[in-house]
Amino acid sequence: MVANINNNPPIQKREIFGWAMYDFANSSYTTVVITYIYSAFFISTIIPQDSVLQDTYWSIAIAASTILSVLLSPILGAMADINGKKKKYLLWLTSVSVIFTACLFFVEQGQVWLGISLLVCSNTAWMLSENFIASFLPDITTPKNIGKISGIGWGIGYIGGLLSLVLMIGIITVSKDKNPELYIYQNQVAMFAVALFYLLAAIPTFIFLKERNVADTDNKKQNLVSLLKVSTKKACNMFALVKKYPSLFRFFIPFTMYSAGISVIVKFFGIYASEELKITGTFLIITGAILQLSSMLGAVSFGFMQDKVGAKLTLQTSLLWWLLGLLGIYYLENISLFFTMEIKQMFIVIAFIAGSALGATQSASRAVVGLITKKEDASLSYGLWGVFGKLAIVLGMIFGPISDAVGRHNALIVIMFYFLIGFLLLRLVPFDTLPNQPHR
Numbered sequence: 001m002v003a004n005i006n007n008n009p010p011i012q013k014r015e016i017f018g019w020a021m022y023d024f025a026n027s028s029y030t031t032v033v034i035t036y037i038y039s040a041f042f043i044s045t046i047i048p049q050d051s052v053l054q055d056t057y058w059s060i061a062i063a064a065s066t067i068l069s070v071l072l073s074p075i076l077g078a079m080a081d082i083n084g085k086k087k088k089y090l091l092w093l094t095s096v097s098v099i100f101t102a103c104l105f106f107v108e109q110g111q112v113w114l115g116i117s118l119l120v121c122s123n124t125a126w127m128l129s130e131n132f133i134a135s136f137l138p139d140i141t142t143p144k145n146i147g148k149i150s151g152i153g154w155g156i157g158y159i160g161g162l163l164s165l166v167l168m169i170g171i172i173t174v175s176k177d178k179n180p181e182l183y184i185y186q187n188q189v190a191m192f193a194v195a196l197f198y199l200l201a202a203i204p205t206f207i208f209l210k211e212r213n214v215a216d217t218d219n220k221k222q223n224l225v226s227l228l229k230v231s232t233k234k235a236c237n238m239f240a241l242v243k244k245y246p247s248l249f250r251f252f253i254p255f256t257m258y259s260a261g262i263s264v265i266v267k268f269f270g271i272y273a274s275e276e277l278k279i280t281g282t283f284l285i286i287t288g289a290i291l292q293l294s295s296m297l298g299a300v301s302f303g304f305m306q307d308k309v310g311a312k313l314t315l316q317t318s319l320l321w322w323l324l325g326l327l328g329i330y331y332l333e334n335i336s337l338f339f340t341m342e343i344k345q346m347f348i349v350i351a352f353i354a355g356s357a358l359g360a361t362q363s364a365s366r367a368v369v370g371l372i373t374k375k376e377d378a379s380l381s382y383g384l385w386g387v388f389g390k391l392a393i394v395l396g397m398i399f400g401p402i403s404d405a406v407g408r409h410n411a412l413i414v415i416m417f418y419f420l421i422g423f424l425l426l427r428l429v430p431f432d433t434l435p436n437q438p439h440r
Helices: 013-046 054-083 086-106 112-135 146-171 180-201 203-208 224-236 238-244 246-276 281-309 311-330 332-338 343-372 375-396 399-406 408-426
Strands: none
Touching: 013 054, 013 086, 013 112, 013 146, 013 180, 013 203, 013 246, 013 281, 054 086, 054 112, 054 246, 054 375, 054 399, 086 112, 086 180, 086 203, 112 375, 146 180, 146 281, 146 343, 180 203, 246 281, 246 311, 246 343, 246 375, 246 399, 246 408, 281 311, 281 343, 311 332, 311 343, 311 408, 332 343, 343 375, 399 408
């Protein structure tokens, strides 16, 4: 049980479980829709094969939803801080994401813009929900265990992603080459199934997670229009937090750079594996499941590492891990020849090793925001974390047009550049002076 803070009820383990279950639930969306299944299906089937803008179309969907979330994130975060209803906003955003994900069932071959529109709606809501669930983290942790609990939450999230992929194995049973019509139908059914998975898995969050945010009594009775004005004004003044938390914005600069690299990997992994290495069907799903397992182990182990050695060393280690993994994929053919392994098998080995850094980098970054800011600024601060994370995605989506121009393999250099710059800039962040850094 976590210590009682600000006269709130004691934090029970079931509340932490409820919080972590949201990572379990929404990981199904990004795993199935964005990273592995629908991304590859969208490129290979929805977009006409004679189009020269295949990766660019996917980048448009991701970038558009990202920009929308950037615009809405600080406003919704400020509104939640004012009226004390973070949980209500989380419920609405979850519902929107689930509904539009299910509607991907109706997208047919050639209906590129319908698919993009539904992706924008579902992904925007999903991104905003990420900010709100993250803002609960300081409410249910202490500075001494925030890294561990954040890592556990991310690790449980990867279990959710893994199980959603196992579900896909039972739904998508044929390849496009053998039975195109059935393949399309099964992928459409998969979108409805993952939406249902997301909805049902999120129920424990809304049962066990308590609303500990206290409403601003001066604004509590305002109507929606006036509340929106107050929230917008507060959001517009968000950069006043530079003076209050200078370390936060110094951290957000390298965070944006290396997160751009992560965003490319997450959004294009399935596309790269299926289009460049011809890993498709059940084999692609199994590859994704292996990577989910690796990411889960990395999130939990690096979370414990952060509580022992600190956020700076944890993040730097994970970024170097990424660079080594990307170099391995860039020189995949040579490494495969050296170890006398098939390219596909070698790719899975490297992806498993490098993938352990995925959850570690994301989890540690989320925990750092909680180490810097006070609880009363949690929603707005995590809203800003979301804004910079989304700006990173927009930056990362440059990969799409570059990939169409020079090829996916050569475009890997762009990802390595993001991680290298992030690593170097991270050295300038004063981690030892973070306000909530636990004494060792």
